[in-house]
């Protein structure tokens with residue numbers, strides 16, 4: 001049994017002022033305006049296009065949040081802000097915060113959604129704002145590059161492999177798998193608006209000869225193949241249960257005998273109360289997608305079982321489920 005929350009912790013859970021101060025600073029691009037030499041308030045206000053006396057309150061709060069430093073009447077970035085919040089930094093993560101800010105109004109509709117069961121949006125961000133979607137994927141790509149190669153090795157594939165990364169985004173996994181398995185060739189299937197980013201990352205990795213790009217809607221368009229391994233990483237929570245079941249069935253028909261489907265996602269536990277981050281993610285998906293949901297490992301096992309996979313195994317708790325197609329199929 002976990003310990004009871006203190007009153008201070010309850011207040012902390014309900015407190016979002018600093019969140020919105022940071023998101024607004026990123027929208028105003030305060031950190032890029034303060035890049036390099038320190039700036040006085042009026043220089044900063046000129047660069048940002050802001051009302052100086054009002055901006056001062058925001059900047060002072062950012063100093064208290066340790067994102068800025070103040071020296072006399074001039075302001076500059078902290079090291080962390082200079083690294084991650086200045087637009088031309090190679091480690092800029094502001095796009096992810098801009099996504100949170102773009103979803104702010106949807107969160108305001110949470111009460112209504114809970115009362116009525118009606119979703120606040122009719123499409124998800126990759127459809128409504130492809131540019132923001134690409135920018136977010138580029139940040140996730142940089143972060144995912146650290147964990148991708150280990151994940152690829154844990155699957156212990158025997159080569160050669162024809163690999164399909166369905167909804168492969170920036171190609172993070174396809175690139176990691178190519179790097180882990182020298183004889184693997186990959187296809188990244190994604191919406192046409194996403195693939196220009198994938199083209200860039202694949203080129204940066206020098207893997208143009210081993211990674212093909214295939215534009216389309218994976219629920220409707222031809223997937224190519226046959227493939228030895230299909231990966232669905234972080235795509236199924238944008239869709240409803242029945243659409244996922246149908247997609248898993250489609251993928252089964254594109255696998256070679258003995259081929260595997262690997263679903264990597266953020267699954268809830270059996271009671272739906274953990275992992276903790278995923279329970280909040282489930283509410284995020286509720287409020288920011290038309291039909292998405294967070295599923296349980298048992299759901300993925302059911303989709304695979306109904307699609308005809310011979311063996312279905314949870315490879316990593318709450319994270320990875322694998323189905324293997326039989327040779328007689």
Ligand SMILES: C[S@@+](CC[C@H](N)C(=O)[O-])C[C@H]1O[C@@H](n2cnc3c(N)ncnc32)[C@H](O)[C@@H]1O
Pocket residue numbers: 126137140144166167168169170172173189190191194216217218219232233234235238
């Ligand atoms: C959260 S990203 C996951 C990217 C990648 N699989 C990963 O794990 O890093 C979801 C991806 O699914 C793609 N996507 C969403 N709906 C799609 C559809 N109907 N057809 C093809 N791709 C889709 C989006 O463009 C996006 O690249």
